[in-house]
Amino acid sequence: MPSVVHSFDPPERFVAGTVGEPGARTFFLQARAGRRLVSVALEKQQVSLLAERVDELLDEVTALAEGVVPAVAPFELDDNDPLDQPIEEEFRAGTMTLSWDPGDERIVIEVFPADDETVAFVTETAEGEQQIEVEEPEPDEVLIIRITPGQARAFAKRAQQVVSAGRPDCPFCGGPIDPAGHLCPRANGFKRRDP
Template sequence: MSRVIHVFRQPERFVAGTVGEPGDRAFYLQAIEDARTISVLLEKQQVSVLAERIEALLAEIARRFGSEVDTGQEIESSDNDPLAVPLEEEFRVGTMGLGWDADSRSIVVELLAVTEEEVDESVVLDDTEEGPDALRVFLSPVQAREFADRAEKVVSAGRAPCPLCAEPLDPQGHVCVRLNGYHQRSPMGDVSGAGE
């Protein structure tokens, strides 16, 4: 069966979102253009890395092209709506690609499906007939910044990290590796330093 590449050249919406409670969330990226909606499943770390790489690419674009390209440095995400439903997963993301299309002055995000075979990097951002299914989204610099801003908020909206080991804190308790498995009891009222 030949490869399917879902291309969104002028998406009305491209966002990161989650389903589930903190500690048990599934992360999705969703693209919407006209009547088409595609949702792909990925890991929290992939969302975080994609947001970081988009920010780095925007900084590089601003450095190289200056004011020729509006990178929207002061833009704040105005899209705080949940993912569109029904939420139907097209595929799970394995490989991600990112690039700059000078002709359309767009950042191109490509998400490739997980596959058992090793993905040749020549397949990323290419229309070859062989390879995993893909979602390719063209974003203006402003849309890219809005995506990165929302993605960072979605990632950080989970469980708070432990101040000692940075592992997520569970409502049921936390066994901290930095304390050799002992629970830390913090005397909130003792700020005088009497125990020192």
């Protein structure tokens, strides 16, 4: 079991947000309950994937149990406020797990720190075959969030808005376009500007 468990059941606020200008943004998951505030840094792709998976899980639950999960984020749960201050990074997110607790009818999100200390051992069996064993150390910290389906829909909606609020994508190569334009490989090196 991790030595530090940041548990919010449920949080007063759980959002994804950013600090910085498009192209140089740092993404955070932030949970707050009373005076307790936890901020975890993560990559843009992790935010996008988490939002997508939350919506998919809620859609699966909706198909199994009618009336438990709202189809869209409830209007009263919309949260467009900036991240709470001060933003002090607890850790950088690595592995995240997502599950549905049918007893409490809640989404459970667990966020573990990125760990560069995973070790792989290659051993040879008696038959001469190579066997790979992976040893992952126990994480020092974990963030555990338990939220209602409505809160989860609102989280996913905001997270998708935060991700899409960055630099626009090039219509030709899909890469981000900086305010000064970018060298598009599909345009043979000609500089494209934001339309």
